[in-house]
Structures are given as C-alpha cells and as structure tokens.
Amino acid sequence: MTEMLVIGYGNLLRGDDGVGHHVVAALESLLPEGSAFAIHQLTPEWSETISHARNVVFVDAAVGDSPGEVRCLRLVPRVYQPGSHELTAEGVLSMSADLFGRYPNAHIVTITGKSFELSDSLTTPVAASVPVAARIVLELLGENKAPER
Amino acid sequence: MSKTIIIDPVTRIEGHSKITIHLDDAGRVSDARFHVTQFRGFEKLVEGRPFHEMPSLTARVCGICPVSHLIASAKACDALLAVKIPEAATNLRQVLNLAQILQSHALSFFHLSSPDLVLGMDAAPQTRNLFGVAADKPDLARDGIWLRQYGQEIIAHLAGKRIHPAWVVPGGVSAPLTADRRDIILAKVPEAIQRIRRTLDWYKEVFGHFDAEIRTFANFPSLFLGLVSEQGELEMYDGKLRFVDATGRIVADGIEAHQFGDYVEEAVEPDSYLKSPYYKSMGYPDGIYRVGPLARLNLIDRVGTPMAEEEWAEFRMLERGAALSSFQYHYARLIEMLYCVEKIDKLLNWHDILSEHVRATADPNSLEGYGVSEAPRGTLMHHYKIDRKGLMQWANLIIATGHNSLAMNKGVYQVARYFVHGEKIDEGMLNRVEAVIRTFDPCLSCSTHAFGQMPMSIQLLSPDGELLDELKRGVR
Numbered sequence: 001m002t003e004m005l006v007i008g009y010g011n012l013l014r015g016d017d018g019v020g021h022h023v024v025a026a027l028e029s030l031l032p033e034g035s036a037f038a039i040h041q042l043t044p045e046w047s048e049t050i051s052h053a054r055n056v057v058f059v060d061a062a063v064g065d066s067p068g069e070v071r072c073l074r075l076v077p078r079v080y081q082p083g084s085h086e087l088t089a090e091g092v093l094s095m096s097a098d099l100f101g102r103y104p105n106a107h108i109v110t111i112t113g114k115s116f117e118l119s120d121s122l123t124t125p126v127a128a129s130v131p132v133a134a135r136i137v138l139e140l141l142g143e144n145k146a147p148e149r
Numbered sequence: 150m151s152k153t154i155i156i157d158p159v160t161r162i163e164g165h166s167k168i169t170i171h172l173d174d175a176g177r178v179s180d181a182r183f184h185v186t187q188f189r190g191f192e193k194l195v196e197g198r199p200f201h202e203m204p205s206l207t208a209r210v211c212g213i214c215p216v217s218h219l220i221a222s223a224k225a226c227d228a229l230l231a232v233k234i235p236e237a238a239t240n241l242r243q244v245l246n247l248a249q250i251l252q253s254h255a256l257s258f259f260h261l262s263s264p265d266l267v268l269g270m271d272a273a274p275q276t277r278n279l280f281g282v283a284a285d286k287p288d289l290a291r292d293g294i295w296l297r298q299y300g301q302e303i304i305a306h307l308a309g310k311r312i313h314p315a316w317v318v319p320g321g322v323s324a325p326l327t328a329d330r331r332d333i334i335l336a337k338v339p340e341a342i343q344r345i346r347r348t349l350d351w352y353k354e355v356f357g358h359f360d361a362e363i364r365t366f367a368n369f370p371s372l373f374l375g376l377v378s379e380q381g382e383l384e385m386y387d388g389k390l391r392f393v394d395a396t397g398r399i400v401a402d403g404i405e406a407h408q409f410g411d412y413v414e415e416a417v418e419p420d421s422y423l424k425s426p427y428y429k430s431m432g433y434p435d436g437i438y439r440v441g442p443l444a445r446l447n448l449i450d451r452v453g454t455p456m457a458e459e460e461w462a463e464f465r466m467l468e469r470g471a472a473l474s475s476f477q478y479h480y481a482r483l484i485e486m487l488y489c490v491e492k493i494d495k496l497l498n499w500h501d502i503l504s505e506h507v508r509a510t511a512d513p514n515s516l517e518g519y520g521v522s523e524a525p526r527g528t529l530m531h532h533y534k535i536d537r538k539g540l541m542q543w544a545n546l547i548i549a550t551g552h553n554s555l556a557m558n559k560g561v562y563q564v565a566r567y568f569v570h571g572e573k574i575d576e577g578m579l580n581r582v583e584a585v586i587r588t589f590d591p592c593l594s595c596s597t598h599a600f601g602q603m604p605m606s607i608q609l610l611s612p613d614g615e616l617l618d619e620l621k622r623g624v625r
Contacts, residue, residue, distance in 0.1 A: 044260060044279055044290075044293070044294050044297075045294050045297055045298045045301070047294065048291075048294050048295070048298065079280045091280070094280065095279070095280065095283055095290075098280070098283045098284060098287065099283050099287050099290055099291050099294070100291075
C-alpha cells in the first residue's frame with residue numbers, strides 16, 4: 001500500500017492552468033520518491049494507481065473571482081465525466097471504488113487562476129499562492145515540512 | 150422543403166469538426182459531410198527551424214500519438230543524414246512504436262468505443278460512458294485500463310516519459326535500454342496477452358448483435374493502403390507500401406516513400422481543413438482508400454506472430470475479399486494489440502537489444518528526406534526539404550486521418566441515409582453518426598470518440614435558417 005500521493009494536473013501552456021505542476025515541483029524534494037506526479041489531465045488509468053494509496057491530494061487550478069485564492073475540499077466518489085479523454089478527481093475516485101474495490105482518503109487543493117490564455121508562466125497572484133498550496137498539501141498528508149519557494 | 154442537420158461541434162478540445170446532414174423534401178438524406186474546422190499549420194510553423202528539432206516539434210501535433218510523429222519524423226531526419234542507424238536503435242524504436250499502438254488502441258477500443266458495444270448504441274448518454282462499462286462489465290473496463298497503462302509504461306521505460314518523450318533522435322535513440330527495464334516490460338507480457346485474448350473472445354461473441362451497424366458503417370468497396378514487410382507480413386515501422394482493392398487483389402506494391410507522390414494526390418475540400426488524398430490513377434473522388442488497422446489486416450499476406458496469426462485467419466473469414474465494414478476496425482484493433490505484445494516480446498528478447506551503440510551521427514548529407522511508419526490510425530508520412538545549413542525549407546505531413554478523409558465522408562453519408570429519417574432527431578441517430586467516425590479513430594479530433602456527456606448539438610434548419618428541431622447534449 002502506498003502511503004500518499006500528490007497529483008497536480010493542468011496545462012502548462014495555458015498560464016495559470018498549470019499551477020498544479022508548480023505545486024508538485026515545490027513538493028517533490030519533500031516527499032518520498034514516486035509519490036508526486038504532475039500530469040496534463042486525469043485519465044482512467046489513475047483509478048488503478050490511487051487504489052493503492054491511503055491518502056491522495058489532487059491539485060488543480062480553479063476558475064473564480066479571487067485570483068490566487070487557495071481552497072481545500074474533501075472529495076467523495078462521484079460519477080461525472082466532463083469530456084471524452086479526461087475525468088474529474090471525484091470520477092477517478094468513483095472508478096477506483098467500482099473497479100478496484102477501494103478508494104483513498106482524498107482532498108483537492110485548488111488555486112483560483114487569473115489567466116488561462118497561452119502562456120508558460122503563472123500570473124503574480126497565482127505564483128505567490130504556490131507555497132501556500134504546497135503547505136496545505138503537506139498538512140493534509142501529515143508531512144510537517146516547509147516547502148521552499 | 151429541404152433541410153440541413155448540423156452536428157456542431159463534434160468536438161471540444163483536441164479536434165474541431167462538424168457534420169452536416171442534408172435532407173430532401175421528403176425528409177430523406179440527400180447528402181452528408183464531415184468537416185474538419187481546425188487549422189494546425191505545422192508545415193508552415195517549422196519552416197526555418199533546424200531539421201534536428203523536427204521530431205520534437207512534430208510530436209506536439211498530438212497528445213495521444215506523439216510517438217508516431219517522433220518515429221516518422223526521425224526516419225525522415227535519418228534520410229537527411231543519409232545514415233544507416235544501428236540495429237539496436239531500429240529495434241528499440243520499433244518497440245516504442247508498438248507500445249504506442251498498443252496504448253492508443255486500448256484507449257480507442259476500451260475507453261471510447263466499448264460503451265457503445267457494451268451498453269448499446271441507443272443507451273442513455275448519461276450511462277453510455279466508461280462509468281457505465283465499469284458498472285456493467287468491470288472486467289472489460291479493468292482490462293482496458295491495464296492494457297493502456299502497460300503501453301504507456303513501456304513508453305516511459307524506454308523514453309523517460311509517457312507523453313512527448315524526446316528519446317527518438319535523428320540517427321537512432323538517445324540512450325540504450327537497461328536490463329532491468331527490459332525485464333520489467335517482459336514480465337507483464339503474459340498478462341497482457343491474456344487480457345487481450347479475453348477481450349477478443351468477448352468481441353467475437355457480441356459483434357453479431359450489431360448487424361445494422363456492420364452493414365452501414367462505412368461498408369463499401371475501397372482501396373486499402375499500408376506498409377508490409379518484405380515477407381508480406383504486418384509491418385509498423387519499415388517495409389514498403391502496398392495498395393489492395395476490395396477483393397484483396399494487390400493493386401500496387403513495393404512502393405518506396407519517395408514514390409508515394411506517383412500514386413497519390415491530395416485534394417482540398419472547400420469545407421474542410423483536412424486534406425483528402427486519393428489514389429491518383431482512379432481520380433478524385435473514386436480513388437478512395439482506407440488506412441489503419443482494418444486496411445493493414447486486409448492487405449498483408451500473413452501477420453508474422455503466432456497468436457495474432459490465428460486470430461487474423463478467423464478475421465479473414467468475415468468476407469471473401471477484404472473486410473469492408475469500418476465497424477470491424479474494432480476487431481482489427483484488438484488483433485493488432487495482440488500482435489504488438491507478441492512483437493514487443495520478440496524484439497526485447499533479441500540478443501543485442503541492450504547494445505550501447507544506439508545512435509549514428511552525421512551532418513546532413515541529403516537535402517530531402519522521407520519518413521514513413523504505421524501509426525495507430527494508419528500510414529504516417531513526413532517529407533522534408535532543408536537547405537545546406539540544415540534549416541527546414543518545406544515540410545509535408547500526411548497523417549492517417551487524412552488518408553481516411555474520403556472514406557469518413559462516405560461513411561457518414563451511408564450511416565445517415567440508413568438511420569436518419571424525417572424531421573425528428575433522436576439520440577441513437579446522433580450517436581451512430583458519431584460512432585461511424587469513431588470506428589476510424591480519427592486523430593484530428595479525439596473528441597469524435599466522445600460519448601456520454603460530450604457537448605454536441607444537432608440542429609434541424611429550414612433552407613432560410615429557421616430552426617425546426619434541436620437536440621442538445623452537454624452544451625454549456
């Protein structure tokens with residue numbers, strides 16, 4: 001059984017949509033090897049991977065009125081598929097439960113984005129929130145280490 | 150009063166396309182068209198770039214099959230260098246290409262098409278998705294996840310990452326394979342074969358339930374194009390091009406990449422960014438041909454791996470000549486998955502697969518180069534011209550989906566004629582029009598694979614634009 005997983009996802013070429021990757025990069029050196037992943041989108045294959053974990057934190061960008069706002073939600077399995085190639089974190093949990101008999105304790109940490117236009121960098125408020133989000137992820141995982149910027 | 154049904158968008162993210170269906174005064178389908186409305190322009194974007202960047206640049210054409218572009222591009226660059234690449238590198242590239250085909254076929258069959266096959270074309274869209282398959286047939290869903298994961302793991306073991314790896318380079322590959330990674334891949338071969346065979350057995354049990362779809366899903370005579378080995382075996386990396394006709398008779402054979410232009414011309418349609426290649430001597434649009442799994446299994450003399458060979462023999466019994474229904478792309482895809490795993494097993498057991506010598510180096514020795522390989526969806530061709538400094542002057546990419554353009558159009562028309570009647574639109578009709586496109590697994594538009602909550606609307610319009618009927622699905 002894997003103790004913990006962090007999965008940050010989004011498009012690195014669409015500005016703040018890639019913030020999940022940046023949070024994972026900030027955490028990588030603080031977590032056990034092979035427990036932090038930065039990916040483009042969630043696919044059904046992740047349902048198998050997370051079924052072996054006790055504790056999973058997803059990190060994603062969100063749309064909202066307060067750029068840089070960091071929010072944390074506990075997740076439960078829910079059947080919902082927004083597109084043909086991607087799943088929501090709740091959908092991955094649902095598939096994990098249905099196909100592999102269990103799902104982990106799961107949270108999602110979201111960072112509200114300011115711009116999702118073509119860009120390979122984060123906007124200022126979102127970049128400033130990366131260490132905040134990373135710290136929350138560590139708390140959720142029970143790892144009390146301070147992430148570096 | 151004549152009317153037009155527009156399915157727009159058929160896509161949301163990767164692909165942008167729409168389908169129009171024209172009805173005559175009596176409500177019968179008089180025409181149907183598949184339009185690709187996105188423009189990529191990679192051929193212009195790469196002009197002026199150093200040729201050695203081409204594999205990485207063109208891999209960005211697609212997030213589903215970047216490896217296919219890497220392979221074809223690297224082969225075109227090999228031709229510019231005019232070098233013979235080390236045998237270990239050739240074999241490692243082959244393994245990578247086969248893993249790509251395996252994972253892509255798994256995505257197509259299990260994740261995208263199996264909801265139609267398991268739950269039925271008329272099932273409610275809310276459940277006709279992978280969640281529905283997971284609930285109704287969890288073994289199948291698990292097999293799909295496992296097989297796609299396996300293909301992606303092989304790519305990651307060889308090339309460092311699953312998507313957009315940069316390991317394939319002009320002249321070979323950038324690093325040799327290690328023994329531990331080879332052994333990890335080989336250890337899962339038996340389970341992969343077991344899962345594919347189980348799925349094949351299931352498919353052969355159920356496809357008979359889809360008589361109407363088999364009869365109408367792009368079921369017509371056409372030519373078929375693909376690579377074959379010197380021995381006439383299934384070939385995904387090297388070999389020469391072959392055309393067969395609907396009876397299975399060889400029309401042209403032994404075609405080298407640089408001769409392709411002698412056989413094929415590309416037509417441009419006024420209502421689509423997708424080019425429409427056709428077999429030159431038969432003219433446009435009669436020179437319609439298909440590529441991909443169905444074509445490949447129609448044109449070979451034998452498969453070349455034992456278990457896939459057995460399955461292919463059974464597949465060949467479907468019809469006297471070539472299998473003509475595009476519905477059987479699904480069947481062909483499963484047989485090819487079996488072939489891929491068997492061939493990977495064989496290549497990784499080759500005595501010198503761990504060789505350190507995996508790259509030939511040279512400056513450009515030729516100003517023009519071709520690269521051809523088989524991608525999951527069919528024959529992929531890259532053709533480059535450079536100047537004496539090695540800068541790209543011109544590029545032409547003929548992708549598998551382009552080869553299938555005329556056939557997809559004809560298929561949409563055939564399906565619409567059979568399933569669309571009158572002024573009312575229903576979900577089953579909409580799904581079948583999509584599903585015929587889905588059998589081709591077009592890369593231009595990954596979301597033509599879509600199901601369930603895919604955003605789509607069909608509008609029934611009068612000639613003066615009046616909205617007569619509308620069906621919306623998941624449109625935001």
